[in-house]
Amino acid sequence: MKRYTHDLETDLNDVDKTPSLIHKTLLTASTIYDLKYLAQVLNDENGSNWSRASLKRQVTCIPEHCDLSIADGRYLQTLIPSRPADYEDRHFSFIDLFAGIGGLRSGFDAIGGKCLFTSEWNTYSSRTYRANWYCDENEHRFNSDIRDITLSNRPEVTDDEAYKFIDASIPDHDVLLAGFPCQPFSIAGVSKKNSMGRKHGFECDTQGTLFFDVARIIRAK
Incomplete structure (x- = not known):
């Protein structure tokens, strides 16, 4: 600990x-x-x-x-990450999508980035992330399911409505980090899904379409 x-x-x-x-x-x-x-x-x-x-x-x-x-x-x-001494001197901002425990964030944090938004749906990964990284309550927001932000799971919402919601929900930033799930596209993932008779690639409703959620955010911001 x-x-x-x-x-x-x-x-x-x-x-x-x-x-x-x-x-x-x-x-x-x-x-x-x-x-x-x-x-x-x-x-x-x-x-x-x-x-x-x-x-x-x-x-x-x-x-x-x-x-x-x-x-x-x-x-x-003492169990909560403390505010970095150089926090106010960070020279660019970023958001962290499909964040896991913050592995991708590590490099960008180390070179002077300030994280303003984190999205991670797995409860245990989110807890570990919070244990590892300082997140200013006045500047940073946590989110679980990215579709709660992009509204891609709500067909009644128009694209324009979704873009406005995304823009209001995610702070302006310089860099977008997004290590979206690769299982539906990797050789191992496709092989496993084929053996189980499941859809893969963009036809995988669970993970295969998450790339388009990232695209929605990029367009909105």
Whole structure:
């Protein structure tokens, strides 16, 4: 497990704001780790007495009523990627489609790119991605199914309506990263689908048409 050595970015000594800040940290941590795991590490680290059920109640409570201690909040923050020192100096922006755990992002992040939008449908990949990469809540957006953005799964939506929705949903950017699934087109993938009597290539409704979703986004932006 990766640990991050920084405290809450906002001052936890402000008694009036502390519960809300800790609640916010808990919400972020819960998008990365299972609540059962978080309860266990908080108990081990701070001698707390949390369970999955009791932490779930904290997640859904009114932020101002969050009962986690400052020590709990600070420990949770060590599990969340910290803001890079050069974040404000990044010199180009990009979006990350079919992101997986962020392998393609790694190179573009390393050369000074700032990610503004991520789309990944697999829950476990998304959790791992969030654990590996800092994502500014004010600038960055997570999305699951890319078709929720392109509206390609809604035949009643016109192209013009879809383009307007895409433009409003995805921030302007300099570079688009999109490692869309290759299984319907690869030799191994086609062979497997043939052996199972399934469609492949662009005829594969599940993965074969996702390239066109990327094309829709490019046209809209």
